[in-house]
Amino acid sequence: MNLRRFSLIAVPYGWLLLLFLVPFLIVFKISLSDVALSIPPYTPTLELSEGWAGFRDFLSQLDFENFKFLATDDLYWKSYLSSVQIALISTTICLLIGFPIAYGMANAPKEWQPTLMLLVILPFWTSFLIRVYSLIGILSQEGMLNQFLMWIGIINEPLTILNTNIAVYIGIVYTYVPFMILPIYATLIKLDGSLLEAAEDLGCSRTEAFWRITVPLSKAGIIAGCFLVFIPALGEFVIPSLLGGSDTLMIGKVLYEEFFSNRDWPVAGAVAVILLLILIIPIVLYQRNEQKMMEADT
């Protein structure tokens, strides 16, 4: 056995095992437990002192009750659906905003590009929570947005934006649009300008050349950007709880409430396991796209 190779591979696998698989198994175990008034707030717990019999006893008390419960109460599947919907719409809006920004950056004069890049990354220098809180200040009834719109005379009465799904969309798009811009910019900057000239030379108009050359060649960046927005947006919890209303259903919020407000760890665990299963599909697709991109580069 090649020890050097083994130890090289062992590092990422060890990392994943320790920081992903073990916590997941703990959560999965909790999801199979029953809620209890104790510390920790579920039962059974594994008593190693009782030996093999204790372990068999422990296993026999685990069941899929919580998963069955998730299927019976429509709050949960509605939350999952609504999360997927909000994440999809936010991803689309991010793409519609992010692509033109990335395109503009890639075509800006060379000396401007580092500055533009900095401007995209700059918001990350402030805490995410602080940025979401300042959005509350902007979007509220007496907030800057309403004052501005009334000042220029577009509206007479302040709009109700805060505590609606619109505020959630604004929050998610604002937070995640850099994750869309950066991978698209990275593919556009590599695009050889002579390809567009060749397309024009062969009879394309500028617009046609954009759709036939620029868009297909930035596909990998678009896909990467969409997953980078979609995956965290799906499980997003801070933005819907701070900006959304009581009718904003997102699975991250449900998960938080089950865990902290209801102190029902087993149900929260079940919600988390299902959320992960939903996320595995886009994550695998994203990985495959990344791999393709890397192969195309070599």
Next chain:
Amino acid sequence: MPQTAFEPWNDPAAKPLIQFRNVSKRFGDFTAIDDLSIDIFEREFFALLGPSGCGKTTMMRMLAGFETPTSGTIMLDGQDISPIPPNKRSVNMMFQSYALFPHLTVYENIAFGLRRSKMPKDEIDARVKQMLKLVQIEKFGARKPEQISGGQRQRVALARALAKGPKLLLLDEPLSALDKKLRQDTQFELMDIQEKTGTTFVVVTHDQEEAMTVASRVAVMDHGKLKQVDTPDRIYEAPNSTYVADFIGDVNIIEGYATNQGDTVSIAWSEGNSPIIGTPSKPIADGKVSFAIRPEKIAISAERPTDRNNIVHGKVLDIAYLGNLSTYHVALPDGTIIKAQTANSRRRSSRPFTWDDEVWLSWTDTAGIVLES
């Protein structure tokens, strides 16, 4: 019946396909093309030759439509093409980087231009197959550009540019990315394809050998101006300036003072050496001149030759053995170094001359070119 030579530029009745009329192009303060006029005829294989930054690429980009002249007009087939965008011109270009679309197959790359026209589908297929055959890459139609070699990519780029049957094909440094052997083979193939399709080719290159091999006429450019436009043999044997003489091939340039003596001139060039006798191609005034002579026109011998007027004596300083040729660098007593070249027509175990040998260099009265300096 003897075949008449193809030289429409000597026929006053011939109508040029492309006419540059006092064309200038400025980028800010920089003048890329300076008041340039030229005619290029149908079916010509025309080479724009010059060092980088001489304006040759700008001329090509103006023909393609990617740049517009600052002043002057460019006519294609009697029509001013300045207002026509590149996608509406019957001009296609083969890019230096080839600019093949990486996401499309070889077949789709060639079909790209045809699909933009209103050509019916089955005709497109026939045309693409014809082009694949023309450049001999029938087997690679289904591959992506990254899956074929550099030489094959070059062929795809050529096929794609020719597919629409343009009036004019522009080639930007078409062979610069190929290695030397492949480049030479491809040069002949390029000439063959040009003849078969009857398309007018304008090629931009900094490689003089390439220009001389493929072109029917060569334009030597420098600083946005045309230095000389002529057939390759005229450019080589009768350059009109020391710039052209120096740019094309190897040359010895000797400065001196000319005195007319009937048909010939006597050029005093160095104390202790007898004057050079040269034959100017057109009358030249007495005074400062440059005498340019190609190394292969200079004979090298161990004994003093008796049948020639121009004889100098020197010592072999360096020998460059090129296989087919050997170039001798001979230092004269006054320090001047003259290059002489001999063909290695026989296999020899030892060279006739070696370092530090005393040799005689000689050339005839008509071997060199007398240029005003």
